[in-house]
Amino acid sequence: MISPIGWIIIWIGVAFDILGTIGLVRFPDVYNRLQASTKCVTLGTFGIMVGIFLLKGFTPMGIKALICGVFLLLTSPVAAHALMKGSLHFGTKLWKGTVVDKYGEDKLGGEQIDKNG
Template sequence: MIDVFKGIFILSGAIFMLLAALGILRLPDLLTRMHATTKAAALGVILIMLAVALHFAQVGVVARAFAIIVFILMTAPVAAHVLGRAGYFVGSKLWSGTVKDELRPNYDPLTHELKSGMETEANARRQPRETDAP
């Protein structure tokens, strides 16, 4: 019975990694490619590590497999965020079918600074003062 679970985990993990590779080739821009690879590849590695833990069933191997799973869960989203932000900063073109760019009104391309959504809302609601230049 454990062999069936191992086979299912390895096969599904490999399929998710194949989908991640196809996502790199087929998707139109950096952000969608990054999304596909981060989600699918992370899930693929996690499933294969579960199969490894089941196959060896030794405390040391299982602990290492779960440590790898935790590491992937902690680092994949952060890496995706950093890559996406760097791609946006260097001017990577968005796909022509992109409907909305929510980062554009909050991003200053000269200083590479981002305003938080709360700052933008507060500035929009702020009433002009007498000291403000017209």
């Protein structure tokens, strides 16, 4: 009974991974792409790990998969945050459709919105 549930969760995870990757191609600038890839890939990969745990149970492989999933939940937002702050400080412009940029106003002396691209 537990095995089909595990497979279903794994396939949901794979589907979210694919959606995140499509978002990486379709969205216009670094910041929106990070949004899509971080959220979808975190839940997708976490789903795959939980699915493996359900398939394998309390074996060394299952426990390792579960611990990897928890580490992923803790570290992936931090990595995305570091990438985002890095590109803001590097001077990557925001997409032209951006409506507000408080960070640029407060810290970088003016909105960093790209008028042409």
